[in-house]
Amino acid sequence: MNQNLQSLFRIAHKPEKIGIGLMSGTSLDGLDIALCRFKGNGLNTAFELLQFITLPYEEHFKQEVHEVFSRRLADLEKVTLLNAFIGNFHGELILQALAKWDVKPADVDFIASHGQTIYHAPKSLHKQAEYPNATLQIGDGDHLAVKTGILTISDFRQKHIAGGGEGAPLALYGDVLLGSKPGEDRILLNIGGIANLTYLPADGDLNKVICTDIGPGNTLIDAACREYFDRPYDKDSLIALSGNVNQDLLKALLSHPFFKEKAPKTTGPELFSLAYVEDAKQLAGLKDISAEDLVSTLSEFTAKSIADFIKANLPANSKIFTSGGGAKNQFVINCLKHLLHAESIFNTEALDIDPDAKEAILFALLGNEALSGEPMKIGTNPAVLMGKFSFPL
Ligand SMILES: Nc1ncnc2c1ncn2[C@@H]1O[C@H](COP(=O)(O)OP(=O)(O)OP(=O)(O)O)[C@@H](O)[C@H]1O
Ligand SMILES: CC(=O)N[C@H]1[C@@H]2OC[C@@H](O2)[C@@H](O)[C@@H]1O[C@H](C)C(=O)O
Known part of the structure; x- marks a missing residue:
């Protein structure tokens, strides 16, 4: 042989x-x-x-x-x-x-x-x-x-x-093995460049597991930071915290048909790029926006698209465990808590899994x-x- x-x-x-x-x-x-x-x-x-x-x-x-x-x-x-x-x-x-x-x-x-x-x-x-x-x-x-x-x-x-x-x-294979707990509805939410999640049902039924991309995680925030601040990312959300969310732009960003597609679905920076943001600005009839307001709006966009998906598709009592670099973006995490009326969002450290x-x-x-x-x-x-x-x- x-x-x-x-x-x-x-x-x-x-x-x-x-x-x-x-x-x-x-x-x-x-x-x-x-x-x-x-x-x-x-x-x-x-x-x-x-x-x-x-x-x-x-x-x-x-x-x-x-x-x-x-x-x-x-x-x-x-x-x-x-x-x-x-x-x-x-x-x-x-x-x-x-x-x-x-x-x-x-x-x-x-x-x-x-x-x-x-x-x-x-x-x-x-x-x-x-x-x-x-x-x-x-x-x-x-x-x-x-x-x-x-x-x-x-x-x-x-x-x-x-x-x-x-x-x-592909996260679902590892998430099921490492993250399931009988009696607890769980969501393992990874906020990397793209946000994705795995829903693990309390009854352990593998047929009910959902694993899907949701939309942008950090990719648009990072792209705006590179373009307008010459920084790789919005460390500790300092830029987002210094701006205001533009509601018209947020609405336009959320209007893409991808968000209405049924899970499981996947995406990437091929769709969620600065060109996408330009299209949304046009749709919103927005000529000018400060770079700080843009980063705030993109950060809220990440949180809102995740919260909308969870509210529409998953049990309200699910416990959320985050991972990925975006879990360190406090602006995004605080928006998520607010939108989901969640007292606490954990990270996967609580499951003994290093989130990075x-x-x-x-x-x-x-x-x-x-x-x-x-x-x-x-x-x-x-x-x-x-x-x-x-x-x-
Ligand atoms: N302290 C921090 N404050 C804000 N954002 C942070 C912080 N640390 C990391 N990030 C974000 O996390 C990103 C890196 O995340 P991660 O390494 O999980 O992404 P990835 O593995 O490349 O993504 P994907 O899972 O989509 O392939 C950084 O680009 C930045 O946007
Ligand atoms: C094609 C590709 O590389 N997709 C990544 C990306 O980053 C996050 C999200 O989009 C996810 O679908 C995937 O990675 C993880 C590891 C996955 O397959 O679960």
Whole structure:
């Protein structure tokens, strides 16, 4: 037997596995690296987070990715170069993290890598009947495997699409495993570049689980901060707090048909961009708005779209647990509390899940499933095992 398959067979049979989950999200702030230990699979997974780090991206790298990120027209050579470069670069960052933690690459059984989404095009976006849902993550797994010497599983989203989904959100698999509690209706709300949530019903019925994108999380707030303040994001909501919400613009921002589409649905910065904001300004008949008022309005927009979705679709008594960088945006969280009449909104720390690490843990879990799990049917999501295998040799 091919020695790669032999080693794959050996790792898949190990009762306990050490895996690294990698997430590089739409905010492009850095690479999240989670080192985890797993026993078992599916609903019987025992999991432990051993180490977590976010290694921030340098400005130059962010600019290179922004050249092709969520653009309909991009330099194909740049895409090709970045695909190989990011695979190798993420491999280097893993080696740095392992050295810092004093862990040998040989002690890690697998890497599960999300890659970098550069374009997400569900049918609701591209509207071309002859084409399927589609999405593109770059940062090829072979480069990671060869650079680190560790078996790498990558490109998880294609199988979800092939099975009838939109390629996202994949959070539901991890959320069900880590977040469910009998007797409690729960909402795990991730506010990253895009906001998404998983509803976990109190009776544990997997058919009732809902996992969907909702709309913009930080993506528009970040884009406005970059454009008008030369800052990557609105740290501690200082800009939003210094402005006022423009109600006409807010109404126009909320009027897009995406918000009326039935869940599950997905979206990205391809739709929610500064061009979207310009269109909304026109719709509202608004010529001028101060940059501070714009950031306040976009922050309220994030909170209002999330609250509207929850009020219209989910039980009112659900307990909410937030994660993602947007959970640190107090303006957004306070608006949410106000709109939902919620006394408290927790973050996933209350569930013993590091809110910054949650998505990287999710991919490690998906890697563990790819190696030795079985397809799971949850809600209307495709029952598929996701991920492609890359070998070091
Ligand atoms: N202290 C803070 N105050 C306000 N906003 C913050 C703060 N810290 C982080 N953020 C927001 O969180 C963002 C990063 O979030 P995160 O890393 O969860 O996104 P991501 O993983 O790239 O997104 P996605 O889940 O959509 O792929 C920043 O760009 C910023 O908007
Ligand atoms: C195509 C893509 O990269 N989508 C991301 C993005 O970031 C948040 C939201 O949009 C979510 O749908 C997804 O990521 C998470 C990890 C998911 O699949 O659950």
